[in-house]
Amino acid sequence: MTSPETFHGWLGHDSSAAQGNLKWAAFTPKPFAATDIDIKVSHCGICGTDIHTLRSGWGPTHYPVCVGHEIVGHVVRIGSSPSASRFRLGDRVGVGAQAASCLKDDCEECSGGLEQHCGKGFVGTYNGKYPDGNWSMGGYADYVRVPAHFAIKIPSALKSEDAAPMMCGGITVFSPLKNNGAGPGKRVGIVGLGGLGHFGVLFAKALGCDKVVAISRSRNKAKDAEAMGADIYIATSEDEKWDRKHSRSLDLIISTVSSPDMPLSGYLRLLRTNGQFIQVGAPEDNLPAIAAFALIAKGCKIGGSQIGSPKEIEAMLEFAAEKKIKPWIQTRPMKEANKGVVEMEDGKARYRYVLVNEEQEDQAKL
Incomplete structure (x- = not known):
């Protein structure tokens, strides 16, 4: 050989x-x-x-x-x-x-x-x-x-x-979920239901999060998200006043989208006090501007995450094997x-x- x-x-x-x-x-x-x-x-x-x-x-x-x-x-x-x-x-x-x-x-x-x-x-x-x-x-x-x-x-x-x-797709969301406390007692939102986002829903559910919310533009993936384990589905271009309806409902949001055209201020409104917004998708342009009080009023944090270390990848694979996670x-x-x-x-x-x-x-x- x-x-x-x-x-x-x-x-x-x-x-x-x-x-x-x-x-x-x-x-x-x-x-x-x-x-x-x-x-x-x-x-x-x-x-x-x-x-x-x-x-x-x-x-x-x-x-x-x-x-x-x-x-x-x-x-x-x-x-x-x-x-x-x-x-x-x-x-x-x-x-x-x-x-x-x-x-x-x-x-x-x-x-x-x-x-x-x-x-x-x-x-x-x-x-x-x-x-x-x-x-x-x-x-x-x-x-x-x-x-x-x-x-x-x-x-x-x-x-x-x-x-x-x-x-790549799996570890890109597994790492920030684990490193930001996803698990029992936490309510987690996943922005974007593509290759990365679908892993986010699968892993968040397997980690035992109290609530998993899939967030996308339209409702065409709602049934898929439910089958993956999402408890709630938000369609930002179709659901009226979605940011008000679900205000202060999430501890952690992982954003997987790679388009700079996102309602970032609306996403931040979904966070509870001391909530975290973690960007993992990498747009080819800048993220939208936000008002300082979107962070100050609730003590929110915006961060990012890049793939994962070899040890994290190894841990993710063992977790996926143990939990019998099957990607789509x-x-x-x-x-x-x-x-x-x-x-x-x-x-x-x-x-x-x-x-x-x-x-x-x-x-x-x-």
């Missing part, structure tokens, strides 16, 4: 890639290091970040780029370092949105288990630049090469197609990546697309 010198993947060569113009082609991964492992990709979720990156929405993208950071596959090559040698050939592992950080003892974030906030050496799983000048390439591919520190073993109870979207996904062959990207952008996913390398999946079952 080994990996080839050249990998193949769906490459974006300019911003038109976001319109379904990815090209399947060969590329050379970064040089293999002692700290690395190679993974034969069996599954990769399609994330909104992929589309933002393909169209250079958050800033100039380094093309060609192979996106995809909700990766599951099997280890086929192992470096000699302790971080890599903890794996065995054939192990089923996942990789999320982060491929590297500085991991230095004098880094407050890395030494404190907050690698996702490392300000010295954060490298994304794709479109990230390693210290040696090489660029990271993601999981819309047959293989991926990553530093082993950021690979996590997948619990046997989780299916690969279910674990893949948890590596639609699988499609890796060869349909372009179609998946276009339909994801059009809002057709219910609620996450997962690309499947069918040959690799069949071999894994042998």
